[in-house]
Amino acid sequence: MLILNFNPFPVITTDRLILRQLNKEDAKDLLVLRSNLEVGTYIPRIPYQSTEESITFITKAETWISNNESIVWGIVLKTENKVIGTICIWNIKNRDYRAEVGYELLPDYWRKGIMQEVLASVLDYGFKTMKLHSIAAVISPENTASIKLAEKNRFVKEAHFREDYYDKGIFRDTAIYSLITPE
Numbered sequence: 001m002l003i004l005n006f007n008p009f010p011v012i013t014t015d016r017l018i019l020r021q022l023n024k025e026d027a028k029d030l031l032v033l034r035s036n037l038e039v040g041t042y043i044p045r046i047p048y049q050s051t052e053e054s055i056t057f058i059t060k061a062e063t064w065i066s067n068n069e070s071i072v073w074g075i076v077l078k079t080e081n082k083v084i085g086t087i088c089i090w091n092i093k094n095r096d097y098r099a100e101v102g103y104e105l106l107p108d109y110w111r112k113g114i115m116q117e118v119l120a121s122v123l124d125y126g127f128k129t130m131k132l133h134s135i136a137a138v139i140s141p142e143n144t145a146s147i148k149l150a151e152k153n154r155f156v157k158e159a160h161f162r163e164d165y166y167d168k169g170i171f172r173d174t175a176i177y178s179l180i181t182p183e
């Protein structure tokens with residue numbers, strides 16, 4: 001059985017970025033990110049309307065982390081102290097050494113290799129430190145950017161569900177991608 005420990009919080013540093021725990025001072029940045037309609041196109045959630053929703057999420061995330069249930073990192077550029085995205089490992093099935101990865105980034109920062117830098121480090125953490133055996137990504141087949149990112153990191157498509165979720169007035173397909181431990 002997989003035993004996890006996110007305490008103390010595992011801060012990850014990459015060339016350009018710091019991945020750190022979200023705190024209540026990030027509420028405004030999280031609102032900007034999660035109220036953005038472009039960011040949310042393929043993410044099944046209602047766009048945020050207030051910082052209270054950010055605070056609720058940040059507080060829940062603190063509980064998940066302290067209970068070692070799942071982990072969310074805020075993505076911060078070393079040159080700017082502001083949260084421009086998030087990445088999480090959640091839906092953790094300890095018995096199966098399996099989890100899911102989720103990520104989002106503000107459009108101003110797209111196509112600069114930022115999420116590639118973040119995802120590579122988080123996958124390394126997931127396999128080497130958390131000792132996961134496989135990591136899944138649940139992606140809409142229309143979400144070209146996310147599919148490219150997943151495939152670049154050697155995720156393989158293993159399932160396709162037709163019109164299996166209803167979000168913002170549209171029935172959408174879902175594809176499951178996964179990566180098995182590189183070892």
Ligand SMILES: CC(C)(COP(=O)(O)OP(=O)(O)OC[C@H]1O[C@@H](n2cnc3c(N)ncnc32)[C@H](O)[C@@H]1OP(=O)(O)O)[C@@H](O)C(=O)NCCC(=O)NCCS
Binds near residue numbers: 110113116138152
């Ligand atoms: C998916 C997302 C995180 C990608 O972040 P990003 O920092 O722009 O991605 P990167 O710059 O690291 O690019 C990674 C690879 O994907 C490719 N890519 C990224 N966006 C692309 C797009 N819109 N169309 C085609 N290819 C794209 C890049 O070219 C790169 O591949 P390459 O090195 O072979 O050229 C970003 O588009 C996003 O936040 N989208 C909204 C939220 C979302 O949909 N999250 C995923 C839910 S499953």
